[in-house]
Every structure is written in structure tokens, then in C-alpha cells.
Amino acid sequence: MYRTHTCGELRISDAGKTVTLAGWVQRTRKLGGMTFIDLRDRYGITQLALDATAPEELSSVANSLGREYVIQATGEVIERQSKNAKMPTGDIEIRLTKLTVLNEAQTPPFTIEDESDGGEELRARYRYLDLRRNPLRKALELRHRLAHEVRNYLDSLGFMEIETPYLIKSTPEGARDFVVPSRMNPGQFYALPQSPQTFKQLLMVAGYDRYFQIVRCFRDEDLRADRQPEFTQIDCEMSFVERDDVLEVFEGMMRSLFKNVLGVEIANPIPRMSWFDAMDRYGSDKPDIRYGMTIHELTQDVQGHGFQVFDSVEYVGAIAVEGIADYTRKQIDELTEWVKRPQVGAKGLVYIKYNADGSVKSSVDKFYSPDELKAMAEKAGAKPGDMLLILCGPKRKTQTMLGVLRIEMGNRLGLRDPHVFAPLWVVDFPLLEWDDETARFYAMHHPFTAPKPEHLDLFYSDRKEDLEKVCANAYDFVLNGTELGGGSIRIHDAKVQQRMFEVLGFSDEDAQYKFGFIINAFKFGAPPHGGLAFGFDRLCALFGGQETIRDFIAFPKNNKGRDVMIDSPSYIDQIQMDELFLKSTAETPEEQEKKA
């Protein structure tokens, strides 16, 4: 061992001990004849000291050190003259007697500090240096801790972690698969799993009634910001359970994670909200309930007063934003432009200022009396000093816009503190979504999601209006406005499954072609079962109080799916291509060059 202690553990009680440390040189400085070296490792920083009386061979080594040199240092732990209360090791320093350079280091292309001077692209290229920075180290430590707690919790409840294969079969439904050509089966391909969904349901058929896995999943999608082509899921499934059994187990898991990892007590029980309520009140299927500012419908109140815009729409709704009645004309104009951006898509914004003095002012003054405006403001929960923001249009679309506006106003008003945690179960989703274009129903989750038991009658109805009312026995776990996980009770009854395919307009052959394998497996004694999956990268980020997942993944890819550190993907040898019976129809790098 190159060390007796780490750089994070020595305290005043260790004074007098002779110790050996090893690590990286954070910085060196000279001060009145003294040389100080901050030595860093994963556990902390310890100050090494050398005075003017030190032997030449020691001080010459000390003088040769550059940033990030790897050194081994031996000396006596002594109490510091000027203590540093900010560092756990700030009471002591090591009076050096020996100093060995284990490895030199080129000057890193950016500073290894909490706030680095390196740009994102540069830091990604030298990820192994970026990972030396405290914020990233803490992120990965948090990730390890969370995974470990998840496993301990689920193991303690009798869950078995079972590894499912990564080389599986491409499926004709869902997002795009990554595929893997098989050399031994010419012309054929494996697919990388988008999730272990099929396998976990097979494990239920096989009798493993409490399964989980922290597992990598793959999706070949055009990457939106903060998506990764490979991501990690906490994947779970249980047999002989109803919805509330599943919710209880995973509510317990979340509670124990918050408590054991962050020392935070979350709501007990975690509130539940139906999808319909979530849409009506928050304009989102993943409401951020850290703050109010809920949506209120004003359709009845505003219509019939001669204001053409309101009179012609299906829905008018508002949010009351606290304390912004003093917004200037300019601020309101800016907000109006903001909601009209294509990302939001509103046609315009109507406001009612409920002034601190009790008076009202609105962009639709001429259609409504002050009393009417005040009544609307109060109905929507405004107090004097607040302002009502009103949008109108088709119901769900308008609610969604109000939801986006609500999040924006929450951000502007600082209501979305990342260190406050407001978990929520969203339940009772519609089972089916009607698509006008193809004139058929689609499964809102997937075709194995069970209808709620009390909606089975509706499910067998032939009327579209009835089918639209059927709720899925599904649930999402939402934290601070982010969907962290979701799942459902699955259909285990062959007759219900058949009805589902019928409703979705699948012929028997369709169903057999697309899902035959799992349908057949279910014929051999499938138990009632259900489960869910959590996005582990996102969970880590939220626990770390961050918005982006990239810092919580050791070696992430960029928005083009590239790992810029190892420069992957890359071209492969012709020999490899030949072995796989493949020809590329893409332009070669040479052809690209010629063109350019």
C-alpha cells in the first residue's frame, strides 16, 4: 500500500503520528519561507508543509511539483498554526520528511476546481480529468449510494435481482432499437433491450414473484436535450398484487432513499392524484406540487359577455400568480410573447391585475365590470397584489399551455427549490387514446396494461365515449414536476387481452405476429402481476438537486450520441464488415472529404 491514510481522514487527534499519504497535487504555494502543498484524493485534501530548514533533496522535489502530479508524502501530523474551519482536515498539516513523485502530469487543459474554467466540450473530451472535480465525484458517490440503498431495500423485502439478456430480439412496436449483427447467424440481428419488459413478465410466469434489476436500457432516438442512447432503469415486477400493493412497496423504497441518503422525510403517505385532476389543475401529467398556482376554469364566467375570442372556444382557464400585480406593460408584453412562442403555442394572453389596493385592471376591461373581474380573480385564488394569467382554446391543449406557463412563473418566482422534494403518484390514466387520423384507439401505455377492475364493463362497451372513459390500472411516480417512474398492473386474463387487441383493431394474426411469443407464454399459467420502472439517471440527478443527468453518468454521450472522449462510434475494418455479411451504403470519410 502506498499510503497509511487517505487525504480526508486526519484530525487533530492524530497529531504526533507519522503517516504516509498519496494523491494529486491540487496546488503548491510559498509563504514566508514555508512551502505548502495541498494533496488531494477522493476523500479530501490534506495540507503538506515544508519549512526553510528542510533538506535540499526534499525541497527540490517540492519545488518540481506541478498541478496534478501524483505524489507520495510521509511526515508527522502536526497542529496547524492557522486552522481552516472549512476543511475537515483543516486543523492539521503534515510536516514532510519524505516526498516521492509517483507520476508526473501534463498541465490539465482546464482547472480541477469546483467551478472549472473549461468549456463543456473540452471537459467532455477529457472526462477523466473532469471526473476529478468535486461536483462530479459527489454525483457519482450519490449514484453509488442510491443504487446500494435500492438493492438493500428490495432485497430486504424478498426481491431477487435477476439479470436479463442484453442481446435480444428486435420488436416491431415501440421506439427504434439498436441492433447488433450476428456473425454466426448471417443476415440476422440481435437488438439491445429498450427495457426488460418482456423478460420481467416471463419471470412472473416463471414464478419469481418479486423481481428487480438495475439495468441498462437502449433507445435509438433522435436525442432531445438531456436524453442518452443508453440509460439505467430500476426495473421491478411483482406477482399476486393489486395496484396499492405495488405503490406501497415503492413508496416505501422512495421514503427510505430520501431518509437514508438525504436525511429528508417526505410526505407520508405520498399524495395521489388522478390523471384528470392533474390535467385540470396543473395542465400536466407530471405536476410539480411544490407550489400552488393551480389552474382554474373560467369558461362559464367569461362567456356571454360579448368577448368574441372567449365566446368561440371550448375552454378558458387561468392561473393566479402571486405578487406580480405590479408587472409593467413591458413585462406583460414580454410574457405575452413568451406564451406565443411555438414551444408554448398560445394565440395570446389575457391578464387581470388584482391590485394591492383592491382595484382591478385587465386587458379585457371593456367586456367585464370590475366586480366581475374581481370575482374571477378570487375564483382563481388571487389575492390583492396578484395577477391572473388567462389562456383559452381547446380544453386539454389550453390546460397544457397553462401548465407550461405555471412552471415558467414558478421558475421566475423561485418557487422551484431543488432541495425541496414533493413526490406524487399520478393514477387513473385513460387506458386508450383515440387518434382521429387513423380513426382507431391506441394504448396510452402498452397493450398489456390492465383496465381498472371497476371499468371492465365500460371496456366491453362498443361506444367510443365509453371506451374513452376506461381508466388504466397504471401509475406514475412524479417528483418535482419530473416523471421519475411508471408502471401498471398487467393483463393476465387471456379474454381481457383478446378484448384489448380487438379494441386496438388488431386482427388475431396481427396480435400473434407482434406479441405471439408472450401471448403463448401466458397460456401456461400467468399469475396476476404488475410492476414499474424508475429512471435511475434522473433519480440521481433530482436527489443531487440538479436538472441535467449528464453529471450523474460517469461517461455520458453528447447530443449526437457520440462519446467524444473515446471518439465513438467509429468506422470499423472491412474485414469486420465482411465477417458480419454487411456492406455500408453510407458515404465513406474519403467520399465526404472529396465532396467538401
Add this chain to the structure above:
Amino acid sequence: MYRTHTCGELRISDAGKTVTLAGWVQRTRKLGGMTFIDLRDRYGITQLALDATAPEELSSVANSLGREYVIQATGEVIERQSKNAKMPTGDIEIRLTKLTVLNEAQTPPFTIEDESDGGEELRARYRYLDLRRNPLRKALELRHRLAHEVRNYLDSLGFMEIETPYLIKSTPEGARDFVVPSRMNPGQFYALPQSPQTFKQLLMVAGYDRYFQIVRCFRDEDLRADRQPEFTQIDCEMSFVERDDVLEVFEGMMRSLFKNVLGVEIANPIPRMSWFDAMDRYGSDKPDIRYGMTIHELTQDVQGHGFQVFDSVEYVGAIAVEGIADYTRKQIDELTEWVKRPQVGAKGLVYIKYNADGSVKSSVDKFYSPDELKAMAEKAGAKPGDMLLILCGPKRKTQTMLGVLRIEMGNRLGLRDPHVFAPLWVVDFPLLEWDDETARFYAMHHPFTAPKPEHLDLFYSDRKEDLEKVCANAYDFVLNGTELGGGSIRIHDAKVQQRMFEVLGFSDEDAQYKFGFIINAFKFGAPPHGGLAFGFDRLCALFGGQETIRDFIAFPKNNKGRDVMIDSPSYIDQIQMDELFLKSTAETPEEQEKKA
């Protein structure tokens, strides 16, 4: 919840309770007016009972049950008339008051019993049914338990589990990669990792001084028996360590696994053997030390007696096999044929019988006196009643054959009890292997393996004989004749690394092309480090007392790399191929059909 208890937990102390169980019908039988149902779940079997006085609706459900039906059963726990001491629940049964069929089941294509009547192929196709069998359930439970213990042990020592990417870069060295075409980067490919070797070394550069991961690895090899294209590794790396630090940590891990999972105390410390000793005494770099029968060299003893065959060879060696002096001519002939098979490759077999009465008999009687033969037998450790088996030829090759013969004789004599565990560290491997054909050295492990510190002088010698003597700072963990893991201290010194490339005959450009990325990373302050990896599938199998890994993998592939359950790999859509800029040059299924 569909149940109050599992099928494995009710005891006589529960008598009188009303309980609800759910599970699969193992069997039903009628006996003197009574109906008995064995109900099975993951936890055990509980007997349900119904007497002749039971209401019609109950007995008619009971009579309708087939094997593997999924049912829910409610009733009172009562003491059994005839207890079954073999079952943990054998003291009680459930007197049924309610019985519900949760799901029917087609008759499975083979029996769900400890010894099934289904062939391997059939069981593979219905893996989800095979997994219901006890031996497979126990195998997966063992696997879960082992993974959990590994994680707890390493976490307790400050190791962090860090996930490394699965979509990485194809490397020009080593075994064949599985590759993944990138849609977003036309013509380019990711590779699936053969191991996280590069990434774990980068994590050391990044300062994560204790890393581990239980991780899937991929190798596109022609599959020998009991190899899988995807397999799981316990992958570890440490910084600021020397060899013995690594061995100590992982010796502790193995000790705790044996103790906590199997209740077995293994040797403490685990013995260590040099590669040279292992070859000389066991004819193998992974000796099975559960039994003796070691190899003894007889070259000096046998040469110069006029026996041309022995006189002309480099090496003559023998093993003494206990208690087989009474082998018949026929048995010896059979053994001779066995060693002459191409899998062993010996030219012939010489024996010396050391009879129980002290006399000797040998196939080379005419060249040696009885006393000479007896002296040889005794030198090789034979006692009266034993027989010496002698092979000759080039030294290492002959030792290897003797090693194979030793294993065979160990099997025949029942010396290889899978429930006896004899771990061993093999150390001090040669660093380099000379290849006559290409007239150059190859790295026995990989080019980053460090030479032993005390052999550095030899390493800088220009003489081939000196370089052949250089030992690697590498180690293998061997259990019962199987290599379970291995690793090394890595080179962290740029000068030593350069010398390594020189010895291997790489030009600077070669080295840069093949390993440039990691060489560059090492310039920014690489700490001294080393690590190892264990084959987790094999570890599970050995802990389970089995030779083959397939039962310890939930969904394995066959020898052709196929998953016969999901029928993968498979052909993919032309649209998918086009999106990936790929054309297949393999025959299509139609073309194959036409040919046939």
C-alpha cells in the same frame, strides 16, 4: 394482495389461523374421499385439503384443476394427520373454504419437477417453465445472494460501483467485438465492451481509487461448450496498491462469500503458487488442488537406459495414481487410447504398476530393473497398490498432457467433490510469450500488465533468455481447477510502458494507433494501480456445485449464440437496414430455401 402468506412459511404454530395462499397447482390427488392439492410458489409447497363434506361449488372447482393452474385458496391451517418431515410446511395443511382459479394453464410440455422429463432443447424453448423447477430457482437465488454479498463486502471497504458505458469503441486488439451500427453517424459503429478495462483504468486516472462493477461483457467468439456471447463479470480496480493489497481485499471477499453464502470456511490464507510450480507440478495454470497426484519429473532417471523413446525427448514425467495397480490390460489399453485422442495428443502411455505385494510391472520392463522401476515409482509418490502413468515429449506440452490425465484420473477416482472448495492464487506468470513463427514477443496478459518490480533489470535486458524470465505482476484466482478470476498490477510509468511497446515490437505509431487514447490519458497523472475481474457466471456455478453455467443464467443462449426461447437473432426490416445505411450480403431466407 392476493395472499396473506407464501406457500413456504406456514408451520404448526400457525394452526387455527385463516389464511389465503396463491400459487401454481403442483399436483392434485384423491385419497379416501379427500382431495389434496399441492400448491407451489417460489417459497415452497403447501398442501390444501378438501373432504367429502365440502360444498359442491368448492369441490367442483377443485376437480377442474389441471397442473400449473394458478389458484387462490383460503382456509384454516390445521395439523396434518400424516406429517411429511421432508417439507418445511409438512406438519400442516389448509382446510379449504374458498378456491378461485386465477388463471388456467395448458399442460406444460414437460414435468415441473426436480428431475424433469423434458429434453434440453425443449426446456430451453420453454425456459419460463423450466425456471419454475427447484434446481433453477435455487441457482438464481444463489446468484442473487452472491451478487448482493459481493456488493455489501466491497461497499463496506469504500469501493464505489460505477457504471461504464455499453456503447463503446471497437478496438483493434483482442477477441472479436460485437458491433452496433449508429444511425445518427452513418457508416460508423459502436462496439459492445469485452470488459470495462479501459474505463476502469480511466477511473483510476480520475481518482476513484476503489472501483467495482458487476457488469455484462460481450465477446463474439465461436462458442466452445459452456461459453456465452454475453457474460457477467465482477470487475474491480484499486489505486495506490501493490499486489498483496489487491490479493488481500479479494481473498477477504471470497472468504466472506464462502462463509456468508455457503457457511464454508476456506483456507486462510489462500495458498499461492507460482505459474512455474503450477506447470511443473500440476501441468496446468489452474491447478485443482483438492487432491495430490502431482507430476514428478523422471527425465534424469529414465534416460541412458537404452529406451530410445525416452532418450530422445526433452522431458519425461509421471503421476502416481492411487490404488489402480490392479488395472487390467484392457483398462490400460483404454487409458492409452484416451491419452492418444487429439484432445490430449500424447503419442503413447508408459505405466509402472507398483503392486500391493511390493512387486513391479511395467510396459518398459526390459529397459529397467525392478529396483529401478520401484525407485521411480517411489520418487513419484507411489505406494504399493498404485500405478505410475508416464508421458514424455517437449516439457511444457508433456506437463500439460499429464495435467489433463491427472484431472481425468481425479474424476475417475471421485477425487473432485464439487462440495469441497480449494481456492488458490496462481502468481508470477511469465510477462512475455515468444512466438517462433512471427519471431517476436507477445504480452501473456495485455500490454499494460506491469513486470514484477524485482524483474525490472531483466526487463531492460536485450537478451531473449532474460526477457523470458521476466515475471508479470499478475495473479489468477483458481477454484477447483477453474480459473475464476485474474488481474494484474498495471504499468503506470510512461517509461516502463514505452519499454513494453519496444519489447513487443510496436513502433511509436503502432502504439499510438492501438492504445493512443489511454496512453494520452496516462500523461495527466496516473496513479499506481491494479485490479482484477471474476467471472460471475462461473463463480455462481461453482458455488452451486455445478460444472455448467447455463443453469445460473436466467435466459442463456445456446452454442450457436441463439436464444431459442425468443428466437433471436432474427431478420430485421428493410426499413431498419436502410436507416442504418446497411446492406446484407448474406443469403436471404428465400435464397436459402431455393437452394435447399
